[in-house]
Amino acid sequence: MNPPPLDLRALVADPTVRVLVTCGSGGVGKTTTAAALAVAAADAGRKAAVLTIDPAKRLAQSLGVGELDNTPRRVELDTAGADHSGELWAMMLDTKRTFDDMVAAHSTPERAAEILENPFYQAISTSFSGTQEYMAMEKLANLAATGEYDLIVVDTPPSRSSLDFLDAPQRLSAFMDGRMIRMLLTPGRGVMRVVGAGLTLFARAVRSVIGGQLLSDAAQFVRLFEDLFGGFRERAKSTYQLLRQPGTAFVVVATPESAALREASYFAERLRSDGMPLAGLVLNRTHPVDAAVADLPAASAETIAGLESDAERPAAELAGAALAVHAQRAAIAEQEKRMLLRVSAAHPELPVRQVPALPVDVHDVDDLRVLATRMGDG
């Protein structure tokens, strides 16, 4: 059974769609997909911004622009043949700066300065394993709140689980509400007494590894942070709600390989269960057989070998090579089809778009356009 079709060009041109999130495991082409979709939206006459989080600066490369900073920058489009009213804006997330801005927005300048200087804050704001995801969503909320863009396309980090952005705010809250820090500082008190001597030892062990200084920095941070905490939690909640709104669409990206597709299946389930609007699956870099020979059965190995060993006639050798290429393409296409069938068996109602691999790597806006044409029917 074939999955329902997914027309991504129509999706990004739809004026009711305001936020698009691409997710998937590492190396499947999420960033390029996000950029191509933003180009398609701009070509459809919308003011589109693409927000990438990937520190490998892949978007910068694929857009052919240099360094991107923490605010969107206009990317010049060659608009020949396209709707002239569209605009493309691109940015790369600066995690620490976004966090700093968030602190400043919820506090007095003096308090903010103290927090920014705290070593524990510096550790949390750069290396907590969900900070990047959290700040991506914070930046998305910022950009959405400006009301300046018709469509914001967000790429997600290649983390262990690409859905960390759903959980990170909550996990970070648990760290910052101070209970754990108080427990490590004064282990003998409160409910924590139940673990008694073991905990005291643990606290000592932690201190010996991470240093007592860091723990007292943490305690100071908690004190400074207490007032801000409520504001942060409200903020995280409203961002989460933004992701569930009807104007938001999620696109899961995968390549036709079992590991990537298994991740994709997991993402689809998780998004569904969180009530996130899932538009469909992009099956990226497929290798369909050329349309002109789609029905041509692969030649037998004997036929191919017979032609290839015909040393007298170079054309025969090349004919054999062409048949060998076709046989391989057919085998790969067949394997990819089997992969897709497995996903569709598990998610029969999930729309799928197959995006054939480009013969070259994607470097610039023109390449992104070519990619974008493969993402829709129009």
Place this chain on the structure above:
Amino acid sequence: MARLHIVTGKGGTGKTTVAAALALALAVGGRRVLLVEVEERQALARLFDLPPLPYAETKIAVAADGGQVRALAIDVEAALLEYFQMFYNLGIAGRALRKLGAVEFATTLAPGLRDVLLTGKVKETVTRTDPRTKRRAYDAIVVDAPPTGRIVPFLNVTIAMADLAQRGPIKSQSEGVAALLHSPQTAVHLVTLLEDLPVAETLEAAAELREANLPIGSIIVNDVTDPLVPADALDAAATGQLDQAAIATALAGAGLSYPPGQVDGLLAQTRDHARRVLKEYDLEATLAGTGLPMLTLPHLVDGVDLGGLYELAAMLTDQGVRPAATELLP
């Protein structure tokens, strides 16, 4: 010769698959190999089609002449408690702490702590001896390591954290890890595809590893296209200059009379294939410029199942990957 093989690569290059194939190749001839997973993704279980692996060394595959591969998926929380247990007697409090989230908290407070634990555990498996046989517990250890972007901070974490633990058992443990990782006992392998971005990242990682004096073993090029067009015709095929009529005649001679449209379709596919091959040659030459040893693995059309892993392992063996001689301790 290296006993500890660290396999890294950009996301999507197949580093887990390559690490598993390397482990199988190193187990040939009755060797014992441990395949270690550090990212808590259960990628090895998926690759070998097994239920999630426990935090215990589990036999997952056999190789020729009684060789075997065991797998260990390191659980960071369990490793932390184990680590503290080495220096402090926590008793049963460990489990309670874990439940409270204290362990996750500690690893977050000191982000490098995770990597300290992981590299510490790896070192323990490398140096462990079997008290009965007086031999190393494993002839080789293969680590499915973090991706290229994180590999140097990961391997050098004990150096970066050195000022946090300034004395005592934890300090000497850290020094041991750093010494092992910078010694000829270790080889870092970089897995890449022949595509622009992975190649660029591989070159960057190679430079960073050299800068950090971490020993590089090889570049392992994965998913290489097997050239099907004769070498002397590649340029013509890639530019669409093959003689369509002559090829149509040759096909007809073999009893395959295709209409011109279909012959065009076949040649269009041949052109794409030839372009791909030429592009890969270019990138391979760029990688060869590093002067590092290179190993290549083809794209497996049927996907990588257990049989495919053995196939890849055999190809590594054919290219000279040999198990280290079993070491007898003095």
